[in-house]
Amino acid sequence: xxxxxxxxxxxxxxGESVKISCKAxxxxxxxxxxxxxxxxxxxxxxxxxxxxxxxxxxxxADDFKGRFVFSLExxxxxxxxxxxxxxxxxxxxxxxxxxxxxxxxYWGQGVxxxxxx
Amino acid sequence: xxxxxxxxxxxxxxxxxRFTITCRASQDIGNYLSWYQQKPEKSPKLMIYRAxxxxxxxxxxxxxxxxxxDYSLTINSLESEDTGIYFCLQHKQYxxxxxxxxKLELK
Numbered sequence: 586x587x588x589x590x591x592x593x594x595x596x597x598x599x600g601e602s603v604k605i606s607c608k609a610x611x612x613x614x615x616x617x618x619x620x621x622x623x624x625x626x627x628x629x630x631x632x633x634x635x636x637x638x639x640x641x642x643x644x645x646a647d648d649f650k651g652r653f654v655f656s657l658e659x660x661x662x663x664x665x666x667x668x669x670x671x672x673x674x675x676x677x678x679x680x681x682x683x684x685x686x687x688x689x690x691y692w693g694q695g696v697x698x699x700x701x702x
Numbered sequence: 703x704x705x706x707x708x709x710x711x712x713x714x715x716x717x718x719x720r721f722t723i724t725c726r727a728s729q730d731i732g733n734y735l736s737w738y739q740q741k742p743e744k745s746p747k748l749m750i751y752r753a754x755x756x757x758x759x760x761x762x763x764x765x766x767x768x769x770x771x772d773y774s775l776t777i778n779s780l781e782s783e784d785t786g787i788y789f790c791l792q793h794k795q796y797x798x799x800x801x802x803x804x805k806l807e808l809k
Contacts, residue, residue: 620798622746630738630746630789632798646797680745687751688736688791695745 587611591693597700602669605696607681614662615639618684621655621666624695626675635684636664665688671700704729704792706802710766715780720779723775725790725803730771737766737775737788740803741786749788782808 586606592606613687621633634645636655658688664681679696682689715721723736724798728759733753738746748757750766753773763778777784790801 629803630791630800632791632800634797644796682746684793685748685751687734687755688748688757688793689738689746690748690751690757692745701752 587691589683589691589693591679591681591696592627594697595699597671597698598702599671599673599700601671602667602701603671603698604665604667605679605698607664607666607693609662609664609683612683615617615659619655619664620681620682620689622682622689623677624680633666633679638664668698671698673700676700704731705788705793705800706790706792706799706801708790708804710804711802712805714807716809717780717782719780721777721780721806723788723790723806725768725773727771727773727792728806729795731766731792734792735766735768735773736791736793738789738791739784739786740789744789746789777806780808 588610590608595603597603615638618635619638620635623631623633632646633649636643641657652669656665668675678698679692683691707726709724710712735753737750739749740746749760749764753768754766765776767774785806788804
């Protein structure tokens, strides 16, 4: 069955970096784009951007340009998100999600990133 | 950016009732609209794609419709498992944008 399994929760200090992984299984990884979505606890969803899993080209929403990097380990069917120079406002649950036939049809379980001094 | 105005923000509904959530798009998005249900501490779940199509495995009491720039999710005969927060998402244009969410509770 199709699954997206993300890495575990992260506790970081301001200024540090974090790398989150999203391992796909049950389908051909390069056939579907991977999107990233942020959710501050108790709040709504915010689209961060996506990566073309065939070409590796990333696209970032404006609020996620500069400190955020989407990357792939295609041989491992894994998409990664690295956030550098972490800030308190980066504290959130971060999801990866596959763009299917007409929506984000499969989601990872989410990674809680906590930034605190 | 395309704004998705979702209403209501919250509502209490009785079992068996019919209920509709609406998202209004600030620009043309065609049928590039999907609906998601999120339970506490869980990932969102796709319910409706391309405005009107029921995702596999989603109960038939859920339906989606479109009238101009207004997109609706309707739940017929509400069941207890339908509680949660519902979001719409436009994926016509970057940046993709979500509605603010509707919290559905049982009366």
